[in-house]
Amino acid sequence: MAEIKTLVKRRKSAKNIQKITKTMALIAAAKFKVASRKVTAAKPYAESLNKLVADLMSRDSSLSHPLASKNEKVQNVAVIVVASNRGFCGSYNTHVVNHAEREIQQLKDEGKNVFLHVVGKKAASIYHSGSGSKELHTDLEDAKYDNVYSLAETLVDQYLNKEVDEVRVIFTEYISATQQKTKATTFLPFPIDEYQGEGTSGNYEVYPDVNEVLNYVVPQSIYSNLYRIFLESSVSEHVNRMIAMNKATDNAAEMIKDLTRLYNRARQAQITNELSEIMGAVRSLKK
CATH class of the missing domain: 3.40.1380.10 (ATP synthase, F1 complex, gamma subunit)
Incomplete structure (x- = not known):
């Protein structure tokens, strides 16, 4: 759970940086x-x-x-x-x-x-x-x-x-x-x-x-x-x-993509663990 919260914060920070660099590139x-x-x-x-x-x-x-x-x-x-x-x-x-x-x-x-x-x-x-x-x-x-x-x-x-x-x-x-x-x-x-x-x-x-x-x-x-x-x-x-800000914007986009992929994997693993725990509990009750 802590890892997911960290990934959410990092992705949010990357998105904020991307907005700033994109604005600086336009200016x-x-x-x-x-x-x-x-x-x-x-x-x-x-x-x-x-x-x-x-x-x-x-x-x-x-x-x-x-x-x-x-x-x-x-x-x-x-x-x-x-x-x-x-x-x-x-x-x-x-x-x-x-x-x-x-x-x-x-x-x-x-x-x-x-x-x-x-x-x-x-x-x-x-x-x-x-x-x-x-x-x-x-x-x-x-x-x-x-x-x-x-x-x-x-x-x-x-x-x-x-x-x-x-x-x-x-x-x-x-x-x-x-x-x-x-x-x-x-x-x-x-x-x-x-x-x-x-x-x-x-x-x-x-x-x-x-x-x-x-x-x-x-x-x-x-x-x-x-x-x-x-x-x-x-x-x-x-x-x-x-040029520098456009590159920074592209790098931020890549970072967001990587963090999103890590977040999805972590979330999927968490859901799998929760389902496993539920199924284990159900089997215990049946016994």
Whole structure:
């Protein structure tokens, strides 16, 4: 009897967990749709700005911009680690932190000073203690443009003031709903080499002056790049949580099925024992 009560409690708990995980999967799916639309809208804009900058600077080798100029000696490197504020998203945060650890260790092995900017409570809890210069950012959830812009401005100021020689970002690139990739990319200086080989349009005129246009376009391109990175991280987080919660819901269903089978067997055994006791009592009375 005690075993049956235990199985009933366990099955009830599994059903409650299944309801929670199913609800979380539905919420993650809704957030994923909204975030994926933002990525779809922001990515072409950021790529067009990047190609425009590369196009303008490829026209004249004498053209330059402080945010697109590489430092001869890279000693101080700022590293932005973009994780999430919430858990239950599979191995999303683990992959980001592991990739960041490898990147940081490689930079230290090269004798460089690393300054961390940790985004998300999950990564912040890991980097909260320990030595080294770091800034914790836990208010950048859902990639709000104003907050991302503020962080980008801070990094741009540090780069222009020679406080850092390079800024790198570790994030999760969103490729499709079934494929996300953790990667490191250069945020500052502007990675012009990545876009110069993609061809130029050459079908526009620059007014009033190329330098003036560059002074406006380069910072805008840099800000939009960081915003796109945060959007891709956000949509990757949501799709990973959706997948993880769907798997948890399926596992709960399997557990409920197994517990139901055990309950039926235990109940059947109990009924058989009770019938045996009744039949034994009847035979005793007849004697």
